[in-house]
Amino acid sequence: MTPADLSLTVLHAVRRAVGDGALRVDVPPVVKVERARPGGSGEYASNIALTLARAAGRSALDVAGILEERLRDAPGLRGVEITGPGFLNFSLRRDAGAELVRAVREAGAGYGSGTALAGTVVRFAEPAEPRASLVTRTVVRLLRAQGADAGFGGTERIHVRAGEYREDTLGTDAARWALLRPAPQDRPLDGPPLLVQHERNPLFRVRYAHSRVRRLLANGEQLRVTPAYETDIDAPALLGALGDHPVVLLAAARHRAPDRVARHLEATADALLAFQHTVLPLGDEKPSAAHRSRLALAEAAGTVLAGGLSVLGISAPDRI
Template identity: 70%
Template sequence: MTPADLSLTVLHAVRRAVDDGALRVDVPPVVKVERARPGGVGDYASNVALALARSAGRSALDVAGILEERLRDTPGLREVAVTGPGFLNFTLRADAGGELVRAIREAGESYGSGTALAGVTVRFADLTESRALIVAETVVRLLRSQGADAALRHHPPGVAGAPGDERTGDGEAPGGDQTGDQRITDERTGDRRAPAADQTHDQQIPAEHLHIHPAPHTPDLLGPDAARWALLRAAPQDRALDGAPLLVQHERNPLFRVRYAHSRARRLVVNAAQLGFQPSYDVPVPAPELLGVLGDHPLVLLAAARHRAPDRVARHLEAIADALLAFQHTVLPLGDEKPSAAHRSRLALAEAAGTVLAGGLSVLGISAPERI
């Protein structure tokens, strides 16, 4: 069970409690689930009972108890406990790692996409500044990954991040995700514009403004990947990163570390095939840090979309890379050791981590090379 699955499971428990009359509250659009903090119980926790207590006219402990009853015997959950003033705490079953790896392998690089923002429509105000365009089109991609209808209202021609920029040349963001409104060409003037119906619809939607510290987009100096990372890794309201350190192939360079970790995951699969075995998660792998950050990925993407903060994705990719690089040395057999179920499972976990890194980099519009 992934954190996103757990969030939906708790939300369904709230809905069932409302439907059967145990709670009289408005069902929230989403339930926040986060990793249990030091000193906490289990793997994940939620404060949903505290959030609903006032509107329910009951104590948070009462609300938590009602939800706990409806969460017992949930597949994937070993235990649900109520602690403190009304926190729900969840312990996953021992095979949770296998469920996570299977979910990542099934979804591929789209792992973390969802429908939490379905029905949400966002149009960003006209943008002309280079960094604002890069951040906005990345936020659009994040919002769309969570089911929202999002677009840039207008792309100034010839500005980085507009349709037809130098990264793809075809008006699409990496991965084929259109970053702005669909355009048609006026046969008389050659101008590209939105269809009239879409223009009318967009004009009825209040434009959202992004507050972004300006910075130049310099792919000619840094290359497209380092240029984007420099603009996206810092919080939008902060200064962009200095680009020069991003060109150094060293562990102190976070962009290099993330892309290197991805390439290591790919090479581990190749090296394992040369040794005669393939990835297959058959036995539990004691890698709580790596499993934890991979499980958090859907929640990070959703939070980044909601807060218009691509930097959250970049920081999370760094955490995955660090966990994977610390774990990689356990994957392949050493010396005369024969490949075992443990090696196949570790390889499956490493492969899944590489897939998540590739998907996260794609969301940021940055390439994930097979070899560095």
């Protein structure tokens, strides 16, 4: 179950509660689900009960209890717990990794796209400043990927500080990263360090992580290890990063913030690079279901990295 799936599951529980008269509220268009904070319960959490409490004329704990009853047997959920003043905390089934990898494989580069913003119309004025134009066009792609009707011709503007768009000296990929990685109100990154192939260069790490996945798949083929998620893999950082990808894309669209995508790609790349050494058999070790599952997880990570870079207009080379 992905965060997007979980959000829809909770939304359906709200609709059921309203439909059977347990809650008297307007059904929200979307339910926000986020990673549980350190020390919290389960993998994900939602404050939907606190959001609906006032309109329902009930305490958040009462609302949470009503929703919890309708979530107990939801597919993909191992458990639902109410914490604090009324937060819903969710534990996913142990086969959630298989569902996640399957979702990425089926969606391909479109993993994370959706219809959450369907019916939303956004029109931007065409910016004259190069960085503002790049940011705006990237935001339009993000909005459209979430179902919004986005384009140019209106008055909404994205304000960014002027900066040199030095594609002629940096190349397209480094120039785009330099302008999109900082928040729009911050200064562009210094360009020359982005051309250095070193782990201190975040753009290099992201693109290198993708190339490592391609190499793992090629090496796996030579060893007759094919990607297939057959057994649970203990890789919480990487699974969490892949699961969060749809949430990050939606948040980046809503907040007009492509930098969120770039930061998430860095986190995904770091998790993949820490995980890569366990993927294929070493020495005389025989291929097993664990190796096939790890390779499938790595393949999914490569898909997410390539898709995220594509959203930013940056290439994902097979070799670096």
